[in-house]
Amino acid sequence: MDNRIIKERSSVSEAKEKFLGAITPLERTDMIAIDEGVGRVLATGILAPRNVPHYRRSAMDGYAVRSADILGASPTNPVMLQVCDEVDESTCSQVSTGACVPDAADAVLMEEDTICIGDMIEVRAQVHPGKNIGDIGEDVRQNEIIFYKGHLLRACDIAVLASLGIRKIKVYSRPLVAIIPTGNDLIPLEDSSEVPPPGKTLDINSLMIGLYSTQWSALPRYCAIVPEDRELIRKAITDNMDADLIVISGGTSVGERDYVPDVVASMGRKLVHGVGLSPGKPTALGTIGDIPVLCMPGYPAAGLVALFAFGKAAILKKGNIPQIPDITVKARLTGKINSREGYVSYARVILEGNTARPLMTAGAGILSSIAKSNGFVIIPENVEGYEEGNEVDVVLIE
Amino acid sequence: MDNRIIKERSSVSEAKEKFLGAITPLERTDMIAIDEGVGRVLATGILAPRNVPHYRRSAMDGYAVRSADILGASPTNPVMLQVCDEVDESTCSQVSTGACVPDAADAVLMEEDTICIGDMIEVRAQVHPGKNIGDIGEDVRQNEIIFYKGHLLRACDIAVLASLGIRKIKVYSRPLVAIIPTGNDLIPLEDSSEVPPPGKTLDINSLMIGLYSTQWSALPRYCAIVPEDRELIRKAITDNMDADLIVISGGTSVGERDYVPDVVASMGRKLVHGVGLSPGKPTALGTIGDIPVLCMPGYPAAGLVALFAFGKAAILKKGNIPQIPDITVKARLTGKINSREGYVSYARVILEGNTARPLMTAGAGILSSIAKSNGFVIIPENVEGYEEGNEVDVVLIE
Numbered sequence: 001m002d003n004r005i006i007k008e009r010s011s012v013s014e015a016k017e018k019f020l021g022a023i024t025p026l027e028r029t030d031m032i033a034i035d036e037g038v039g040r041v042l043a044t045g046i047l048a049p050r051n052v053p054h055y056r057r058s059a060m061d062g063y064a065v066r067s068a069d070i071l072g073a074s075p076t077n078p079v080m081l082q083v084c085d086e087v088d089e090s091t092c093s094q095v096s097t098g099a100c101v102p103d104a105a106d107a108v109l110m111e112e113d114t115i116c117i118g119d120m121i122e123v124r125a126q127v128h129p130g131k132n133i134g135d136i137g138e139d140v141r142q143n144e145i146i147f148y149k150g151h152l153l154r155a156c157d158i159a160v161l162a163s164l165g166i167r168k169i170k171v172y173s174r175p176l177v178a179i180i181p182t183g184n185d186l187i188p189l190e191d192s193s194e195v196p197p198p199g200k201t202l203d204i205n206s207l208m209i210g211l212y213s214t215q216w217s218a219l220p221r222y223c224a225i226v227p228e229d230r231e232l233i234r235k236a237i238t239d240n241m242d243a244d245l246i247v248i249s250g251g252t253s254v255g256e257r258d259y260v261p262d263v264v265a266s267m268g269r270k271l272v273h274g275v276g277l278s279p280g281k282p283t284a285l286g287t288i289g290d291i292p293v294l295c296m297p298g299y300p301a302a303g304l305v306a307l308f309a310f311g312k313a314a315i316l317k318k319g320n321i322p323q324i325p326d327i328t329v330k331a332r333l334t335g336k337i338n339s340r341e342g343y344v345s346y347a348r349v350i351l352e353g354n355t356a357r358p359l360m361t362a363g364a365g366i367l368s369s370i371a372k373s374n375g376f377v378i379i380p381e382n383v384e385g386y387e388e389g390n391e392v393d394v395v396l397i398e
Numbered sequence: 399m400d401n402r403i404i405k406e407r408s409s410v411s412e413a414k415e416k417f418l419g420a421i422t423p424l425e426r427t428d429m430i431a432i433d434e435g436v437g438r439v440l441a442t443g444i445l446a447p448r449n450v451p452h453y454r455r456s457a458m459d460g461y462a463v464r465s466a467d468i469l470g471a472s473p474t475n476p477v478m479l480q481v482c483d484e485v486d487e488s489t490c491s492q493v494s495t496g497a498c499v500p501d502a503a504d505a506v507l508m509e510e511d512t513i514c515i516g517d518m519i520e521v522r523a524q525v526h527p528g529k530n531i532g533d534i535g536e537d538v539r540q541n542e543i544i545f546y547k548g549h550l551l552r553a554c555d556i557a558v559l560a561s562l563g564i565r566k567i568k569v570y571s572r573p574l575v576a577i578i579p580t581g582n583d584l585i586p587l588e589d590s591s592e593v594p595p596p597g598k599t600l601d602i603n604s605l606m607i608g609l610y611s612t613q614w615s616a617l618p619r620y621c622a623i624v625p626e627d628r629e630l631i632r633k634a635i636t637d638n639m640d641a642d643l644i645v646i647s648g649g650t651s652v653g654e655r656d657y658v659p660d661v662v663a664s665m666g667r668k669l670v671h672g673v674g675l676s677p678g679k680p681t682a683l684g685t686i687g688d689i690p691v692l693c694m695p696g697y698p699a700a701g702l703v704a705l706f707a708f709g710k711a712a713i714l715k716k717g718n719i720p721q722i723p724d725i726t727v728k729a730r731l732t733g734k735i736n737s738r739e740g741y742v743s744y745a746r747v748i749l750e751g752n753t754a755r756p757l758m759t760a761g762a763g764i765l766s767s768i769a770k771s772n773g774f775v776i777i778p779e780n781v782e783g784y785e786e787g788n789e790v791d792v793v794l795i796e
Contacts, residue, residue, distance in 0.1 A: 199496070
């Protein structure tokens with residue numbers, strides 16, 4: 001090994017651009033029932049199959065009238081109308097909100113502007129033609145584009161689809177994310193109600209990657225742990241060439257047996273190995289065929305940062321899912337945060353009211369710092385750090 | 399009916415305070431597997447059952463050494479060590495990242511500071527005692543509180559629990575939300591592949607409320623449509639007294655047959671009827687026994703606003719779920735937004751890059767405005783509106 005230190009170091013933005021540039025959004029689609037649609041992305045535009053309302057709809061509880069009949073009506077000059085089933089000269093009919101307004105009426109008079117006297121009403125206000133009537137198609141016109149292709153469906157959108165009589169929709173499939181853990185020291189979670197033997201580590205990264213993939217609308221496939229062996233790593237990748245994204249955890253730092261980025265390079269294209277990301281420097285990014293491959297450091301905290309910095313955007317792009325801004329809160333630092341020059345640093349902080357307390361953590365392996373922190377202060381590469389008392393943006397850890 | 403206009407009008411903040419004040423968080427719990435835990439809330443604090451690491455862990459690929467043996471080593475003054483299985487005077491043993499450091503060693507020397515010559519290494523740097531060794535319990539100490547009761551679990555927390563050998567956790571149960579649609583004009587969604595007859599409206603609110611309840615970690619129960627009849631409304635409520643929250647949609651404005659708030663008052667306590675919320679004024683809030691009852695306007699857009707303004711906070715409080723800030727983006731208005739004095743107004747806007755275009759919508763019933771808008775500009779009651787060009791906060795509609 002003559003090149004044991006990762007010499008290359010791409011900036012986070014450059015690495016992300018290269019990686020996302022190599023990702024083609026999925027074209028595969030699913031036909032699903034609308035009530036399964038929250039968080040899914042429309043693969044076709046949706047035209048309104050009908051008008052809403054599809055009849056002249058009363059916007060008020062009151063009386064359907066001919067406005068000409070009550071022209072000039074006021075409290076001092078009331079007009080009497082007969083309440084009937086049909087509307088005609090000097091007759092009106094009672095309508096409730098949402099009801100169909102009879103054809104002969106051209107306005108709805110609010111109940112509040114009337115006094116009921118037997119089967120008559122005393123009308124104490126005039127109305128303009130069209131008043132309190134929702135016209136046919138006023139809300140949605142037939143054949144109007146109601147949602148565009150690529151729209152991320154919210155619960156309220158599902159209600160809109162339901163109201164148009166749409167029951168099934170074509171959405172993009174969820175990307176399949178193959179998760180391959182590597183490492184001779186790893187043991188699977190299921191084998192481990194006991195304390196693992198010294199030198200052995202539970203594979204918690206697979207579960208973490210899988211749960212975040214699910215959260216980001218992908219389908220995780222958990223693969224068996226692969227020992228640090230070129231051929232076995234190659235085989236594990238080959239077995240997952242039906243996936244839409246491959247995430248390999250571990251084996252990215254340049255130790256004697258850290259073969260993953262080399263194997264990716266030999267099977268496809270290594271785009272980046274070594275990123276100005278702290279923690280997370282040994283991240284490697286590549287493609288094999290048209291499958292993007294994210295090689296994450298095995299250390300959980302570094303892996304998590306790499307997953308947030310690259311994995312999330314990759315999954316969203318692959319799944320045609322629009323980027324949603326991170327939830328960010330402003331807070332005042334209760335201590336100094338240092339960062340590494342040339343690195344985008346993810347400093348873990350604990351939010352307490354309007355303050356953010358930096359966690360003093362040494363390395364990338366500090367698991368408890370994830371549990372304790374609720375946010376990251378992300379320090380750009382050209383900033384040296386932040387002083388105590390600085391106001392910073394804290395990105396909540398989702 | 400001598401009191402047909404809702405005369406009372408609580409402010410949104412006062413109404414919310416009254417309503418939330420009447421809500422007791424659930425004490426019911428579920429025992430679940432950790433991989434089902436994302437988004438759930440811990441009902442007990444969690445103590446670390448063991449140290450992490452539970453052995454002295456190497457933080458580097460390199461050699462376990464006795465630091466005294468290589469004191470003063472440098473490129474110009476290298477020290478030779480024999481590589482063995484055990485560490486003793488002038489011997490070292492190879493360790494990879496995460497491996498167990500032999501007891502006799504007090505430091506790990508980075509591979510990069512050595513040159514391998516047969517079964518010897520030439521050491522070109524000295525190390526301090528303890529260097530590159532993660533001590534037992536350094537990350538997590540046995541019996542340390544790792545998560546407090548009430549913690550909302552994220553995917554990374556599940557990984558932390560897994561690493562501690564925890565497989566099952568006690569979390570608060572999801573609140574059961576009974577959804578009762580009322581209205582003589584309503585027809586159920588399932589009956590309606592055809593266009594509903596004039597005057598009839600599809601019950602889309604139940605689905606909307608149910609999907610948002612699910613999104614906010616509750617369990618929806620969809621109830622049958624209840625006609626506008628006091629006894630039937632009372633019966634529907636009685637049938638759902640096992641629920642944790644009752645949401646009644648429709649029948650809140652003061653028309654002849656809008657009995658819902660009266661029935662709630664007769665069965666329990668009406669806290670608020672009429673809120674300075676636009677759209678959403680006819681909202682009523684109450685309790686029956688210890689069950690909070692949200693009576694939403696039946697008009698979808700008004701119902702949606704009432705659900706966001708009151709329903710979400712109620713569900714989160716009932717479910718012991720910490721409030722998470724809304725996702726908000728700054729944008730410049732491309733048009734004026736008017737608001738109603740004394741009302742908190744939810745103006746729907748379309749975000750286009752850094753601008754927000756107000757939707758010109760007449761009433762609360764305008765369904766398409768929900769589909770088209772991606773955010774609300776929430777105008778406080780003491781603000782008259784915003785001018786074109788104003789920078790405003792847009793709350794994304796989730």
